[in-house]
Amino acid sequence: MSEEEARAWLQSHFDVSRETWDALERYVALLLAETAKQNLIAASTHDHIWARHIVDSAQLLLSRPQTKAPWVDVGSGAGLPAIVLALLQPSPVIMIESRRLRVEFLRSVIDVLSLTNASVHLAKVESWNAPQRAATITARAYAPLAKLLETTLHMAGKKTVWVLPKGRQWQNEVAAARAMWQFVFHVEQSVTDSESAILTISDVKAKGGRKA
Numbered sequence: 107m108s109e110e111e112a113r114a115w116l117q118s119h120f121d122v123s124r125e126t127w128d129a130l131e132r133y134v135a136l137l138l139a140e141t142a143k144q145n146l147i148a149a150s151t152h153d154h155i156w157a158r159h160i161v162d163s164a165q166l167l168l169s170r171p172q173t174k175a176p177w178v179d180v181g182s183g184a185g186l187p188a189i190v191l192a193l194l195q196p197s198p199v200i201m202i203e204s205r206r207l208r209v210e211f212l213r214s215v216i217d218v219l220s221l222t223n224a225s226v227h228l229a230k231v232e233s234w235n236a237p238q239r240a241a242t243i244t245a246r247a248y249a250p251l252a253k254l255l256e257t258t259l260h261m262a263g264k265k266t267v268w269v270l271p272k273g274r275q276w277q278n279e280v281a282a283a284r285a286m287w288q289f290v291f292h293v294e295q296s297v298t299d300s301e302s303a304i305l306t307i308s309d310v311k312a313k314g315g316r317k318a
């Protein structure tokens with residue numbers, strides 16, 4: 107997908123307003139400027155940021171019908187997918203990130219873009235005391251599926267759905283997670299890489315007992 111195709115994809119799927127385009131452009135500029143200070147995205151992706159990061163994040167919204175309930179994004183790093191989700195839809199997006207410098211960057215993005223539906227917490231997710239059960243949990247490049255489920259189960263309820271962009275090893279990750287967890291899952295091909303996937307996971311239970 108070229109950068110031009112990425113923008114066209116966004117417009118056709120989300121009917122992006124002029125204001126939202128401006129905010130997305132601003133976010134991309136902030137992200138690129140910050141890479142001089144910290145390693146937020148791979149240098150090889152700087153010239154493909156709309157396809158590799160913005161569309162890659164936005165496509166998660168196709169796997170989860172509009173809901174007013176919050177999304178929780180774990181290991182948000184540069185704000186991917188969280189900031190893109192917060193810009194393209196109105197539900198609250200809560201970011202959990204363990205590195206202080208990244209959290210400071212995310213706070214400045216929220217401030218500059220006047221994002222009223224995004225918040226960020228400096229915490230390790232496994233020790234984050236969630237104020238309520240998460241309706242949707244997402245995480246991009248944070249951890250393999252088995253560890254991801256292990257460290258997020260405490261903030262999940264019976265109806266929680268995990269919406270996860272996964273790379274080319276997704277089938278191995280599912281197989282490894284199956285050894286420890288029972289879950290229902292659905293796979294969609296990623297629009298940015300035909301061998302990558304968007305996994306939607308629900309009804310998670312630890313084998314031998316523990317439930318979401």
Ligand SMILES: C[S@@+](CC[C@H](N)C(=O)[O-])C[C@H]1O[C@@H](n2cnc3c(N)ncnc32)[C@H](O)[C@@H]1O
Pocket residue numbers: 146147180181182183184185186187202203204205208229230231232245246247248
């Ligand atoms: C490879 S980066 C991915 C960042 C972003 N999601 C993306 O796709 O660009 C993984 C992020 O997870 C954060 N992280 C790692 N372990 C964590 C934990 N236990 N709790 C919260 N954040 C964590 C790291 O600090 C890092 O910013």
